[in-house]
Amino acid sequence: MSTVQRPPTASAALLTDGTTVTIRPIDPADRAAVLALHADRMSEESRRLRFLGSSARAADLTADRLCGPLRTDGFALGAWAADVLVGEADYEVLDEAAGTAELALAVADAWQHRGVGTLLLEHLVHAAREHGLAAFEADTLAGNRAVHRVFTDLGLPVHRRYEQGEVKVRVPLAEADEGYRRAVDERGRAADVASLGALLRPASVAVVGASRRPASVGGSVLRKIRDGGFTGEVWAVNPHADQVAGRTAYPSVAALPDVPDLAVLAVPAAAVPAVAEECGQVGVRALVVLTSGLDAGQARRLSGSCRRHSMRLVGPNSLGIAATDPRVRLDAEFGGAFPLPGTAGVAVQSGGVGIALLQRLAWLGIGVSSFVSLGDKYDVSGNDLLQWWESDGHTDLALLHLESFGNPRAFARTARRVTRSMPVLTVDAGRSAAGRRGAASHTAAAATPTVTREALFRQAGITAARSVAELVETAALLHAQPLPATRGAVAVVSNAGGVGILAADACADAGLVLPDLPADLAARLLDLLPAGASAANPVDTTAAVGPDRFRACLDALEHSDAVDALMVCLVPTALSDEPESGLLRALLDGGARRRIPVTVVRLGQQVPVTRLRAADGVLPQYADPRSAAAALAHARERSRWLGRPIGADVDVPGCDPGAARRIVDAHLAEHPAGGWLDPLATATLLACYGLPLTTTVWARDPHSAVVAARALRHDGHDGRTVLKAYWPDQVHKSAAGAVRTGLRTDRDVRDTYREFTAAFGDRMAGVVVQPMAAPGVELLAGLVQDQVFGPLVVLGLGGTATDVLDDRAARLAPLTDLDLPEMVAGLRAAALLSGRPGSPPVDLPAIHRILAGLSRMADDLPQIAEADLNPVIARPDGVLCVDARIRVEPRPPFDPYLRRLRRPQGLPEEEP
Template structure:
């Protein structure tokens, strides 16, 4: 292998039709592969590429095309299986300019291969200092012209001597980024749609053994009355569960869309190739024996994913429960779970296979129903992010539930969730809060973030995080069947004083605003309940109602339920959610349900909870989520590249030079390019030097330890020094306290009063740059009272970040402190987020302290740690699936 070969350019990609391909740089050993590819091209494709007939490539051409330097001459190819199906290349023609050309095999045209190759070639070009692509295209080659124009880059075209010359500026634009995101979304959604909507299913390893894994999946498929043919595959038996069996996948006499693999792990790899030969489009690997077993199993798991993607297949698993789709047109239960809930509005993703069975059973017990279900197991390929892309467009899914044990790409998750949460609520249970570890076998990195930071990042994206599965189901039944509350004001209607008081107390604890409860008495019947609920819903000061029906002896259950449903449906004002504690029963009770599609509980059905506290807890989450959705620009990050951006990147490159870092620097010059002034500080090796510096800065001044870490300790700073004598005395005093070896520094004194705060950015390898904020008081530091957001920040992100710390009231005029200029602080946070987003070499940035007063903000200290990125950021650049161990 050529030592210059850029391994990091390799990527698995999802194509427009949901299939996959592998993108990599061309190599000299691809000569025969290139000849075979060229032999399959149509005369028209060859004519468009070479502007004339060119029936074969000469040996000289093959050598030139396959031998590149990966700098001035670069070629990327797309492969499916072992075959090359497309190639794109550039040849440098000027200092920052290159000419490009590409070819896609006719059988694979229209699958989006050219677009994704152009994204990757543009990224490699920028890496090599190339800013412009030039392409000469025949006017009749409309497909190539469309690919270039639709990429979103700034493009110009001219027509000379029968050729269209297109010039592309490779600087990323808002349009090019939007195009990339939209294409990624469509492709990944399509890849999941192909899995959940198969026309036929093969179960490989379906034996006659009672209780066997393969037979269990087969019987569940048949019991669900799957809409297409089901093919058992077993090398020795002729039939399984009364269904004709086949000795191999390739022996099946019909097409196969989806294959469930239930064979020993050692045999899975060979089956992947067999399935690819048959034209299978997706795999569910329920077999264990992969990453969860140790290093050897992990290597086997990586090989499984690498080969499957290479042949165009997506993989659910391994070591998973399977997938289900309750659509009446599909009726798919390709899982090990015999109990699948009925049709519903909830999409459910679980990484745990063992837990998935219990979860599905509980959902069915509640009468909720699901739209679709995926258990990802070791999550080697298909992940929660893929399902988010699918459920965003799936009309049958109105609420998304995620049970997560690990993250494959948290930054991408946050981006997707921020967009999707504006339309559909996402409710997450995330385990590992105490350890942030990753379960054995999961193809995912450890986050390395405190659990409070993860919660903050969820809040930024509008994701509702709950503590456990019971809370998740409690909230899901509310969100799936009732409208969102317009505010926190809660009415309580019931026939029990004790339970009503519990509901009121729970509202207060949850930050809601309960109205005085309406007690109807133990003997209240349907008329009283219906009238009270109607009156409560009609009140302007009520945003939601909790109804409590707990008769001391069995009462008129059906009639009371009908009265409640009628009152909720008959309210003509603004839609308001109604929740119930109905005889302590849990779920979507038949008597409280409105018939929906497919006979399942429809919109307007009233969810019931075991106790009023549980109903209030679910309502509190819904109130907070509704407020996030209504906040301005809740789902938008405001990104704009200022004049200082390029200068800042140049400064960082000069600072690092030829080294990789890390390099610790004063961040004042970098921040100045973004319009942020860091107050100058002067070293004071003597008292007289301190006085000279004070004369330059202007009095009064501050004397402190020059080491930023030492300056954080109590007793290491002297404030408000208004003249030379006071400064000299303070110098002698501080030298005695710290010792003569400690270097001291002088800085101008900021106006008082002011609140010290700390702003920092750390580039996390899993999620990218994370902005944190907290107060600089010693108590706040000791309690680690900080809040977090992913960079870049919108104005709303900055505002919520400031208000998320427990000590935030000190900024708003409480506890005897005067209110300070919070607006200036929020503007600074937005700028810091921009710096973090635009400078990939910024490993750490710390602004400490940042004084916030009535007069604005003063950044008194700033330092940065620079180093070259350790690989690509978790999200950014061309589309790619999560990586597995490269096979070189």
């Protein structure tokens, strides 16, 4: 067990009622606060339950214990609300060998039943696990129902033993991680939703900086709130005016007749911190800051006020927010038009994108449940809004345009849950080659921003469009039509053969399939259609088809079970220059809500996507078959996602994370800035996770190399050995000419060592001696710690051509049992691994075990910046890594699932 270390900084987190508290370690300067908590803020009954009896000195003794000199046998955390200590949780190590510690918890009477104790325990569990503890133990009175409820609700196993009126509680810390995470998720969701109520369902709003100038931001927002029919009270704050937009203006927030739930700030940047502090002091619960251009000091003060006074913050640099719920009808944004009421939740970072998105949604008749322009995103994020939409009872479609992710792993976990109940769409921006980082290993070079974002979206079930236009075009389909089956089989029906061919090509490019129609269905279609029609797929009805026959053709395809979707392509012809008058009307008369999704393509329409209204719904209508095909492909992928079972965490038996940590800690103790592990440390670390590195012997001189090679030949290998020159910070061995293979004799080994010495001189520290591996499929497997997204596990074709072939699959750790086969199947060269005539499949379960081991290693050791196993030789009888490199760097442990608010901009980072 490692020595207890106090975390360097504090974390803000939400209670069940949405109140913000600060969790931080208790230190000697907190003695007065600890004494006040136990002596003044807890009743005599609470103290009796806490201390298992009455004692006049209990509060003093506790303050002395928690605030004495820094100890290595215990740890204490406090929860502060507006600089007042409202709860504390601590442990003292009982048995270092067994990893057990005694737990104690106290919460002020006025703050009980608000989640203080549970939140403290979550953070204490995190600290205890990092310190190597295995279990908490606590002695409690049988009548202390509150603390027993806290233990029960925590989500970890709880074992109780009754002894003479007392209950001895034991809480194992290493068990039921997924159940515990689900419990933490639910508490986090409930707290998040409670905190956002004042923002998205306010009963009153103040616009601070509401100007009399109609073109001003503050004046515009005030008028939109008024004209939008906001159901609550709205006040104008302007110290230089008596009235604004027909309403009384007040000189300050403190002068208002009542405390607003929400304040919208449209004041100069220099005034923002003072106004925010005033809002917090009077009790405002949420801020929307429209102002841009805050400097670091202003950002720090704004964020500090919001944390201290439990205010949720949107912005700064926000376009504003809107909530169309009839009970609210709030439009507090300065875009060009009122958002149309509806069921789509929209969150954007760019105000310009937000305006364009609202406009395009309005063209389609897709209304908005709530709209939030996140701006610089100091606090409220896409993760918060996903949880709000999941719970608001109005939203059934989520649209996001995010330029950054505060905690991608927490976001992915939330999105993975939300996408089961509603489509979540985003724009995958930043895909250019300029995003590729310079990196020292093949694995790190593969971890481009594109790869990491795609892995995040794929694992979370998020529909990622390539542009705002594609986002809207896909939303039009998902909002109006059923999902297709997972095959992606499309029937294209057109009244002109040329456009049908264009549509068929577009479907193929999008990964959809145009199957041959069954003979009986084709015959039936030919009976229905005019002479000259084609019943192949695409189906060419010819320009002579009439409305009734056209509708009958679509009905036959819909009910045939041969296809999963219909793409109907209509063009004006000499027989009918207005398809709406005939074929289009026939299509709409057949109904918009069919068993399978229907898209309409009309070449030449002025708007990229519109909608056609029928009696039972709407049909999306596209100007280009490529847009329709892309939307159908996204719908097919969503259907596949929903049909995919929820994966389970992979088990990696026989791991030794303690030994692995000792290897990493020893290297960082000797090299504080980090660096590449030497070959022996690399081999030992991989062995801790069952990763199969070939026999590796380290030699520092020619004689040792000869002895090692001779021993390998005698161990049953085929007589050939490999020598690899090594020096610290070595990059690519093959490119540097530092690898020789096929060495058969002592003389070959001795001569090769001398060649290396002549070529590399004093920088060479020695050589690695290995047996020649049998041939097989060469793979690359590795991991890289992304500063934003966390650990990414990569699999691809390996060897010297790995960067040329660029055939890779990637997933963010931790991997599930479903990710393992999907990564293998996702390679373009998957057929090389799964077998083909004359070539049996390689040992796929062994590849899965390598990926699982890398995932576990990434989770256990955030200090591993990159690990590169290349090549990994896969054969029918197993897999073997013949070269590996691992780079470590100093990083504090980081739990992405620990409940805490994002670190405000302008303050030092708590974790990477």
